[in-house]
């Protein structure tokens with residue numbers, strides 16, 4: 001009798017058994033994940049994987065869903081890359097092009113702190129000084145050789161106002177990350193995809209040299225060597241295949257296993273924007289998002305949080321969010337009472353009260369966290385000592401955001 005081929009479609013019963021084993025073992029193996037990933041379009045398969053992912057989430061991370069009350073500080077939206085789905089990136093002179101002064105960073109940080117925010121999310125374009133002479137001259141006139149050096153100073157300003165920075169500045173060198181580490185509670189870089197194909201002509205990353213997967217993986221490794229609590233993630237729907245999604249998840253898992261620094265993986269669905277080359281491409285359907293959040297949960301195991309951005313999940317109502325809460329998602333990432341999502345400006349933040357209600361309706365509890373998770377905060381080796389002290393001062397006994405730090409916070413837009 002012939003043994004079944006490794007590529008033969010799995011039966012539903014086999015998929016249910018593999019998913020159950022993953023819950024018990026704390027992870028799913030690669031060959032199985034690849035075979036299941038190709039079958040997630042089948043509603044019965046999706047149902048089995050989502051059910052197992054929900055059980056895994058409850059068993060591994062408890063009935064808690066986290067969120068970070070933050071302010072978004074896009075220090076500069078100048079960027080040398082041109083990803084075909086992005087409206088954030090600008091060139092000098094474009095309408096909306098902006099680089100924040102340190103005075104503006106201070107003012108925004110102060111307002112954010114008094115609104116109960118703890119996280120200052122510094123998210124900015126990649127190395128604009130390499131592309132734009134006028135910006136390079138402006139930076140030099142301020143006394144900074146690079147955007148990364150300017151960013152260190154901006155983080156110091158935010159810290160001096162009582163905020164905890166989380167920086168995502170695109171590709172950074174190990175030296176630049178080392179300079180940022182004392183002024184950041186955590187840092188991040190979306191891996192996005194390990195697909196080299198998307199760098200080719202016609203691909204989403206053809207005009208984005210900083211999206212080269214090998215360079216992004218290298219930065220993840222270097223952040224691990226520096227022991228920085230790190231956020232990564234995968235984009236869904238920019239032209240990648242199911243097998244490439246599985247490759248990306250396993251690359252993240254390998255990094256998390258090796259260094260123990262990966263605190264969360266964001267599963268971010270592509271959303272088309274007018275004025276981009278990908279404006280006519282559809283956003284992934286609900287089942288697609290739910291299925292890959294669930295599979296990510298089973299692949300990444302107990303130590304990595306799976307984050308679902310709630311503003312993208314609620315663009316068409318609450319249904320997707322409710323499904324994600326029952327499919328392994330355990331974090332909503334940053335939600336701001338003060339600032340928009342500059343990357344997805346068409347997607348307003350849901351109110352925190354509404355997120356709390358939806359989470360409770362799914363039998364779980366919403367808890368506000370710092371930019372770093374309690375599990376990472378417990379590990380002193382992941383921090384510069386002074387930064388860890390600042391984090392601990394804002395945390396409660398369980399490592400979540402202390403209630404009194406949020407006292408008086410408005411629910412304006414959050």
Ligand code: SF4
Nearest residue numbers: 079081082083086089
């Ligand atoms: S997605 Fe990031 S790297 Fe790509 S163009 Fe936009 S800002 Fe630049």
